[in-house]
Amino acid sequence: MSAPMIVFDRVSKNYGDLAVLRDINLTVAAGEVISLIGPSGSGKSTLLRCVNHLERIERGSITVDGELIGYRRNGNHAYELPEKLIARQRARIGMVFQSFNLFGHMTALENVIEAPVHVLGIPRREAENLGAELLVRVGLADKLKSYPRMLSGGQQQRVAIARALAMKPKVILFDEPTSALDPELVGEVLDVMRSLAADGMTMMVVTHEMSFAREVCHRIAFMESGRIVECSTPTEVLDNPAFERTRTFLSKVQ
């Protein structure tokens, strides 16, 4: 696989006395799709949220495309960047949430073009064309003018993916994208993610969908109590786990 896109180097984080991330080392290559699995509270979502500095890390470093996230390095010190520069970094790191978080006062198309217009400064007309194209791509050609509350969960999540794509991100982080969906709506969202993977998008996916992880992801990282217990190909992790804890977890979810 190609050059490293996301690099976690000895990343640790605490909530008070509780260590939520312990010494995480992980390199995600450009174009790689990696899924994070593990019991709740194992730090999967926290790890994801650290990548775009929604959460601060306390030790170690995270770089995306060679750029240190959230900080400016000077010798052995890292100084937190001003808000504007962090915002600029986040603009190129897409995020898709479990609860969709579409902007309720905007139509699907307005949701998609909001950041391109008001963050990147793309002319509205141009952004609308791009937004419409993206909504067609996620199969919502007839929902451009619909407000989020008129859409099903699956449709909302697909708008959310289009919204992330509109920023032309280097990576997209998915935080349990299908966990809030009715079972029959999960497929349509996974289909869109599958096509993104096929197009070579770098993706980190926190998920409980083992079949998706097996079929689409290049690697699976199993996390428990803030550590990556093992990280390997889907067949290795799912069919032949090296650790007893992985095996116990898999026996519960499969």
Add this chain to the structure above:
Amino acid sequence: MAKTTTADPTDVASEATEPMLTYVPASPWGTRIAAALLSVIVGGFLISIAGNANFGWAVVGEYLFDARILSGLYLTIWLTVVTMIIGVVLGTIFAIMAMSNNIVISTVANAYIWFFRGTPVLVQLIFWYNLGALFPELFIGVPFTPWGMSVPTNTLISPVTAAVLGLGLNEGAYMSEIIRSGLLSVDPGQRQAATSLGMTRGKALWRIVLPQAMPVIVPPTGNQTIGMLKTSSLVSVISLSDLLYSAQTIYSRNFQTIPLLIVACLWYLLATTLLSLLQARIERHFARSRQEIGAVPRRRIFR
């Protein structure tokens, strides 16, 4: 059981010719009687007022468009608009400050809210009006340096300034609580989504959070505005001629107390009605993403 009974053709035919049912909704007779009684009572009440010479309707008509009343009305509306603008601006600033993580910032905001909600607005008005007695000179410039200039307080604080300061600062305290509750009503996920798309906190607040807080903020703000229309009549204590005070000035000379108060009330009612219509329009604007709110059931007298 089903097997033993053979189908009887005549039975089937009688079932087929049975006429379709016409459904008749239950008649709300109790409600209708109550409505009729109410109409009689209200009608009688209105006639007893309109036909009562003691109300001095002729005097009401005479003074309704009196120049003093109209200039009083103008001041009342002007004060309401200006103080509400100040209130909304201050309220937004203090609401954001009150939600700050920095303890000094949030404490200052909460102290402001505590003080201005906790003291009568009448006292606040008198205080601002008499500021000159407490600080004879106001220094405008850089604090703790000689750069700047001193101005006699009384030239700076006119009665109108005192009214605007008193009412505006008081309103800001109430508005900040209204705006804060609106901001809290927006799901934190909205802010996160905005941030993850590269928006700064200010932009996320302005573009994403505030617009969605508006449906919660607008109705109580309408209430406050209507309240302010009447609270502004307190400025009579610092000798400003608002609508009510103008009416009082006139009846203190001609002793037509009731007719002149009716004149004032008619104008207050008109202004309130217009404000309510404006509020309804604003609410509709911010509710456009919620379709079900547009569907108001039609009310009828009879059906």
